[in-house]
Amino acid sequence: QSVLTQPPSASATPGQGVTISCSGDSSNVGPNAVSWYQQLPGKAPKLLIYSDNHRPSGVPDRFSGSKSGASASLAISGLQSEDEADYYCTAWDVSLNNWVFGGGTKLTVL
Amino acid sequence: EVDLVESGGGLVQPGRSLRLSCEASGFIFDDYAMHWVRQAPGKGLEWVSGITWNGVRVDYADSVKGRFTVSRDNARNSLYLEMNSLRPEDTALYYCGRGQGSLYSSGPVTDWGPGTLVIVSS
Numbered sequence: 001q002s003v004l005t006q007p008p009s010a011s012a013t014p015g016q017g018v019t020i021s022c023s024g025d026s027s028n029v030g031p032n033a034v035s036w037y038q039q040l041p042g043k044a045p046k047l048l049i050y051s052d053n054h055r056p057s058g059v060p061d062r063f064s065g066s067k068s069g070a071s072a073s074l075a076i077s078g079l080q081s082e083d084e085a086d087y088y089c090t091a092w093d094v095s096l097n098n099w100v101f102g103g104g105t106k107l108t109v110l
Numbered sequence: 111e112v113d114l115v116e117s118g119g120g121l122v123q124p125g126r127s128l129r130l131s132c133e134a135s136g137f138i139f140d141d142y143a144m145h146w147v148r149q150a151p152g153k154g155l156e157w158v159s160g161i162t163w164n165g166v167r168v169d170y171a172d173s174v175k176g177r178f179t180v181s182r183d184n185a186r187n188s189l190y191l192e193m194n195s196l197r198p199e200d201t202a203l204y205y206c207g208r209g210q211g212s213l214y215s216s217g218p219v220t221d222w223g224p225g226t227l228v229i230v231s232s
Contacts, residue, residue, distance in 0.1 A: 035218035044222040097169050099157035
């Protein structure tokens, strides 16, 4: 059982947009910044979004993050086949003194 | 370019110990906190441990507290994870990760190694 809650799956067709949600509480997402990772099959995770809505250098602007209260979202526009991957949210939990993750969302590009 | 390479994984019997290493290059190692994150086969990511730039402060997931010890040698640009009393549920791919700053609590893992596989089985 993951501390942060994500939908297990999402899907959309190429060119469309999709949004993945991440729900936490007052110990993690509420007071702290959320980051998002993309994990392609068989690969290590890659940082997509940090500090709620900032993209590391090299991440396309098709990826964007937002947060409201204890919930965060990752939006992907103009879906491409190479976006098919698992996506994870994470935040620092002040009660656990741990980084906590969502269970991951498997994105399928139909 | 940041490069992280884990080693030390393998097949180990329940109750035994294993030591993982992570060799870092391409950045000033002692400017950054470091993390261990694991992923059981077919499962999601689980943060295991973090260590500040100077090794003074560390934290662990409850699932490994008291059994795992994280350490670093800044002179060797290396991170370690000593794993004792291993259990089948510790079976996972263990990733070494660079933190975003000098404290592991202040930012997420920004760069990851390819991982080293630990299998705990009799």
